[in-house]
Amino acid sequence: MDSSTWSPATTATAEPLKAYERIRNAADISVIVVYFVVVMAVGLWSTPECPGEAWSSHLTFSLCFQIGASLFASNIGSGHFVGLAGTGAAAGIATGGFEWNALFLVVVLGWVFVPIYIKAGVVTMPEYLRKRFGGKRIQVYLSVLSLLLYVFTKISVSPLP
Numbered sequence: 001m002d003s004s005t006w007s008p009a010t011t012a013t014a015e016p017l018k019a020y021e022r023i024r025n026a027a028d029i030s031v032i033v034v035y036f037v038v039v040m041a042v043g044l045w046s047t048p049e050c051p052g053e054a055w056s057s058h059l060t061f062s063l064c065f066q067i068g069a070s071l072f073a074s075n076i077g078s079g080h081f082v083g084l085a086g087t088g089a090a091a092g093i094a095t096g097g098f099e100w101n102a103l104f105l106v107v108v109l110g111w112v113f114v115p116i117y118i119k120a121g122v123v124t125m126p127e128y129l130r131k132r133f134g135g136k137r138i139q140v141y142l143s144v145l146s147l148l149l150y151v152f153t154k155i156s157v158s159p160l161p
Contacts, residue, residue, distance in 0.1 A: 130139035
């Protein structure tokens with residue numbers, strides 16, 4: 001038998017490929033390029049054409065598809081595509097139940113809190129708490145706490161290299 005043929009013994013001892021070694025064919029690169037072109041096209045298409053309109057008022061409370069899609073896309077990451085798919089393959093489809101329930105809960109929270117934020121003229125929860133209770137300490141505390149919790153949550157679920 002030829003030594004160049006495949007065998008499980010040679011595969012088991014091989015080093016895993018690094019990330020930059022996996023993306024070498026034209027199909028992978030073209031998918032990445034098309035993705036960035038589509039994102040840029042949607043961004044340029046959704047740019048407001050009214051020069052007098054303030055960016056903050058356009059991005060804050062306008063009801064447009066692009067803002068909703070942006071918020072949705074910023075929540076979805078590799079943890080969803082890779083992590084949930086792997087967990088679903090290992091443990092079953094019930095692992096996606098959290099994401100389905102979160103979808104409905106976020107919509108309900110939006111119905112409850114968006115009118116309050118619009119009436120108060122604020123955009124974020126730390127800004128609302130500062131306006132409601134006074135003082136900048138609670139705003140800074142909640143902002144730092146949110147950032148730390150986000151970072152540690154991502155670190156705790158990300159696999160080690």
